Amino acid sequence: MVEKKHTAAFTCTHCGNKAPMLIVAEYSHIKNHDDEESGMSWEAGPYWEVLECLSCNSVLFRKGYWHDLLTDECGPEYEILYPNGPQVIRGLPQQISKSYEAAQRVKTIDSNAFAVLLGRVLDLVCIDKNAVGDDLFQRLEDIAKKGIMPQQLADMAHALRHLRNIGAHANLGELTPAEVPILEGLSKAILEYVYSAPALVQLVQSKIDALKAKKP
Ligand SMILES: [Zn+2]
Incomplete structure (x- = not known):
């Protein structure tokens, strides 16, 4: 042998x-x-x-x-x-970044747990943006109304919320590894729009300001 x-x-x-x-x-x-x-x-x-x-x-x-x-x-x-380690999303507040990393760690082990932990990330986004509403559905709608994310993205967040519910409740069914790229894409699109894009705009603006300050 x-x-x-x-x-x-x-x-x-x-x-x-x-x-x-x-x-x-x-x-x-x-x-x-x-x-x-x-x-x-x-x-x-x-x-x-x-x-x-x-x-x-x-x-x-x-x-x-x-x-x-x-x-x-x-x-x-x-x-x-x-794999080259978990993808880092720019500009995330510390707690959201920690929760997103925790979700990434279970991604290949359990699709349902991945969906549940991404749902927790959505909850934290709502808390961070002071969203009001009795449940996650209403809070996401509130975020869209305030213009923090466009309605189209809020609809994506609802799709993620729906998958989270399936992952959390065995009587609703079960998620498989085939859903992982969908969960991944939805969560990335939301976090990049809400956090990475403003962080990037800020970075570019500070570089432009620095260049202007150098000019005589
Ligand atoms: Zn391993």
């Missing part, structure tokens, strides 16, 4: 679990180098590994650089090529 190879423990960029991972494929450009003058020879070069996280069964791809003389017993530093 071929013995299975594992990595040292590190944090999975899909699920956030820290544990050794299974090495399912390797490709190496490590080559032998001879230095005639010193009579020394060593092996060095980059190599790539396809890994499987044993917690979420997702696949990762990473690159390392090996050098016989320079790499210590802890092994080389690795660059994760896939």
Whole structure:
């Protein structure tokens, strides 16, 4: 039987679990180098590994650089090529950013939990924008009325709210990994409109002001 190879423990960029991972494929450009003058020879070069996280069964791809003389017993530093970590949305208030990251961590594990946690992000957006109303539906409508997001985007938020309800209540059905890109797209569109776009406008304005101030 071929013995299975594992990595040292590190944090999975899909699920956030820290544990050794299974090495399912390797490709190496490590080559032998001879230095005639010193009579020394060593092996060095980059190599790539396809890994499987044993917690979420997702696949990762990473690159390392090996050098016989320079790499210590802890092994080389690795660059994760896939996935490149959770997408960061610019301009999010701290609490919303924390909740969005928490949602991202369950994305590949449980589509229903992902929808529920994104619903929590929507709740926080409503609190942050002082929306009024008895439930999330009314609060989203209030945000649209105040012009914080256009009606079209509020409709998207309602779609997300609807999916959140399915995720939260087993009697309404169940979400599958097929719904994850929809949930992802809806939440990203809302957060970017409400937070990233104003943050970007502010950044551009401050650069323009700085340029103007420099002019004689
Ligand atoms: Zn994982």
